[in-house]
Amino acid sequence: MQQRQTDQDLIIQILEGNTTAYAELVKRHQRFVFTLALRFAKNREDAEEIAQDCFVKAYRALGTFKQTSKFSTWLYTIVYTTSMSFLRKNRLDTLSLNDEENGIHLESQISPLNADLAEKRSTNAYLNQAIAMLLPDDATIIALFYMGEQSLEEIAQVLNMEANTVKVKLHRSRLRLKEKLVFLLKDEVKELL
Amino acid sequence: MKITDDELTQLLKGMELEEPSMSFTRNIMEQVKLEIPPVSLKTKVDYKVIYGIAAVFLTAIIGIFIYALANADFNYALPKMDLQVNIQTEKILTSTALKAFLFVDLVIALIYLDSFLRRKKTEKA
Incomplete structure (x- = not known):
């Protein structure tokens, strides 16, 4: 039985040039990333756009991922910042984190x-x-x-x-x-x- | 209508995640193909280079040490020291001072003997 590869293994493969391994990483996290984006966007089309944007951003920055935290935590940071930018861009009134x-x-x-x-x-x-x-x-x-x-x-x-x-x-x-x-x-x- | 904390926790834990469209992964992979493949920004450490640099430094240090030893002059003479100490010992070491010194010594010896005998006595008891 083939053992399930960890996120870490997949990242190493991607960094070594096997970009198709990223599809597996996307499949693993897409549901939560999409759900999180939906909390900001309120409609599925925008949420899907945000989620896709997050995964592309994560791919671009994968080389800078220090692997000191979980990949999911790092990815959710990207989702949060991208979603906040989306809200600002769409001129939706948001609440300050400290207010x-x-x-x-x-x-x-x-x-x-x-x-x-x-x-x-x-x-x-x-x-x-x-x-x-x-x-x-x-x-x-x-x-x-x-x-x-x-x-x-x-x-x-x-x-x-x-x-x-x-x-x-x-x-x-x-x-x-x-x-x-x-x-x-x-x-x-x-x-x- | 009331909802308890436990009920709310159970509801939240039982929530299902939303599912994106079927083409979600494919769309991402199409965009990813257009991107430059990511490369690890961690510097790869080549131990051969590190050992090479260490060897150069060690050789240089040992070489300098050997050269220094070969050119060293081991004939060394202690410098002459002429200390001019002029103390009038006759004035300090008088017979009274010597007697006082010996008396203090005797008292200290008696105190030590007393404590020694007391210790022995307690050990026996």
Whole structure:
């Protein structure tokens, strides 16, 4: 049985000239990178463009990757900076990382989910909708911690901040998410009645 | 309506990742093909070069040392030193001073003997 190659092995192969090995690296990380980009872009087309741009940027900079951290952590840093640039370019109002109080909510920019009614009513769909209502930074921290399985230290590296700050931000993001989820589910109960 | 922390954690952990389009990887690989292949920026260490430089330095140091030894003059004479010490010992070493010195010595010897005998006594006990 062939043993699964690590990210490290694939990077070495790419740097030695086997560029096709990059396809495997893309396949491994594309789902999370796309999900993370979707937290910023809010529509699939833009998210896919951001995700593709991130992978191309990562390929260009692969020679500078020091391999002192996980490849995923390094890649997510690229995703975060690219997504933030995308938001700035599209003149979307974003919240400063250090400003907790001046929240600008993105509800008005959220398009209703196009899924069918059954899916809409599923908890997962509501959770996605609630996350989409959060600020990009909050959504990113939640996505990195619960879906990207990144530690607080790794998230701190991605967002370029202290691990303790990330811990506080994660707690606040959870509270905000809970509020949004309760709000959405309350509406759902009313709808059913 | 209330959601507990545990419920929220369970919901978040159970979330599924979004799937990009089927052509996602292909599109990236097409763009990647147009790029210059990445090269590791880590400097490759050639140990032959390092050992070569070390050998040159060692040879130079040993050569200089041998040359220095070959040309050295080992005939060395200690410089003459004429110390003019003129102390009037008769004035310092008087018989009273000598007696006082010997008396202090005797007292110190008696103290030491006393402590020695006490130690022996305690060891026996």
